[in-house]
Amino acid sequence: MSEMRPKKSVDAETPLCVLGIETSCDETGVAVYDSRRGLLAHALHSQVALHGEYGGVVPELASRDHVRRVLPLVRQVMGEAGISGDDLDGVAFTAGPGLLGALLVGASVARSMAWGWGVPAVAVHHMEGHLLAPLLEAPAPAFPFVALLVSGGHTLLVDVRGLGQYRILGESLDDAAGEAFDKTAKLLGLGYPGGPALARLAEQGDPGRFRFPRPMTDRPGLAFSFSGLKTRALTTLRDGPQDAQLDADVARAFEDAVVDTLVIKCRRALQAVEARRLVVAGGVGANRRLRAALAEMVAEEGGQVFYPRIEFCTDNGAMIALAGALRLAAGTRCGLEIPARARWSLEELMPV
Template identity: 55%
Template sequence: MRIIAIETSCDETGVAIYDDKEGLLSHKLYSQVHIHSKYGGVVPELASRDHIHKIIPLIQSSLNDSDSTSEDIDGIAYTAGPGLIGSILVGASIGHSIAYAWNIPAIPINHMEGHLLAPMLEKIHPTFPFIALLVSGGHTMIVQVIDIGKYKTLGESIDDAAGEALDKTAKLMKLGYPGGPLISHLAQKGTPGRFRFPRPMINHPGLNMSFSGLKTSAANIISVSRNDEQTQADIAYAFQEALCDILIIKCKKALQQTGIKRIVIAGGVSANQRLRKSIEDLAKEIGGTAYYPRIEFCTDNAAMIAYAGMKRLKISKKSNLIIQAKARWPIDTLESTSF
């Protein structure tokens, strides 16, 4: 069984082809960073327009690379949300159009589910159940993954997402966009102890998180500090340490409360090497195991959508012409399935 997948939830156009026996056959990704960087963030209208220009050539390229034709494809998966509604509509509309033309099912996929299942693309992957830290530019949440389609959100950010806080702080520091990789690179030259930022809500009994106060504290320090390279590196180091501490403290509580010893990190911020090291240290501390996707599958991509789509296609091949596009789509509301 072979499936093609489309990812257009934000500012990256992705297409992938996945075979249930041969694995990932093609993985194409076009980033719009060069378009949005001069604005310091994603401009939704520009994002959706660029998806329109890039999606069809990427689909054709993926088919060529995988030596596939329309007759080889058994279904098409597309990101139906959450994300920028204009961008989602591009992928959803094209996905359904292809499904109708090729007479195959169209499978709407939750973008967050795609991220949660991204580590399954690796040879060494977790078994169920596991705790997942899903951390990106738009979402930060701790999820108990019982099975595919069975998710329980244990905690989430009550304000800014971790990735959003990184981007906004990088903008205050005039580093550019996207901010996460820039702060991470700069932090490697930072001096420990020169600055210290607060760790909001770490003593709160629940698993919810907050990053708005951390961002505000950074803004205050940046406004009164010199703008030399070492000072910026020291600020980046302190900010990254605080952000990682918040995430690790909450993850440790989640593991203790559930008794689960497998932890996954996914989403764009999971590419941060300091966070990965912290997760690995936490797993060793509790006698557990940490898992994460390779760097190319941390950010938005169609490979994870293809994997999720294949799993759902095997359960049901039913399809209709209703195009699903949701700016918000809580992962807890997904249909519970067992594979």
């Protein structure tokens, strides 16, 4: 069977209206982005309550919940945007990396809708979506820039020269920063997701009581390692003076160590590629102390730092719709296959 001929021709000069669907993990995100009018509507359903009692994401439950949520969210968002399928120029979806079952839900729905509406489907890399999310804001960063992608599943420093022109400068050798936040929060009895709760507890902590190491900053390079900080928190909680202030002081020491490590590595990355623009995306990018420290460092380097709005730091459909529109304008589209990849390096993407 051959591909259905799209009802609309699309080229780089055509204003595009794209539906974006994100289902890579534990959030169902849907959005409509118009290349001329901007973001028209977006909605997000979080599965935090669903997975909270298990202390982490249960893949099968995540996939089933995406099945329940994605079509109602599509109807909601298209209604809020005031459009129908006839108004769309493409449907974008997260094809990876992520939980394979969850990815297949969004990919199957998106590919089917694109077929039914006679428009192209665009498979989007999840981390490219995060990387491009600050382009939804004003002012938007111009290429080239260094991107810090920091979340529960990934910690990457990327040299970004243009759309699809990505070179990974450094990544975590073990736990991602957000994963380390969640695991340390669990040690403190803070539940799931633990990152925001740990940050709130750290506000009450004494920054001078404990000092945790800044991993891999005593040697050259841009790689990260955060698993040792979780172990340091565990031993401090076990062996430290048992008082009412202990948990807050450990949370503060942990957060300070992660923040300082990220700032040191970002400074090195900016200097290594002689860049003046830093883009920060991913859930940990919403951390207040990290934002303040990065702003100070980038100012010292004579540069600028860019973020998506707080609601777009975590997984969302808006970043997928935007990335899909940019890819579609550059001629990218998928065939009749339903692609989904649990693992997928940014460096495998084709430049445009």
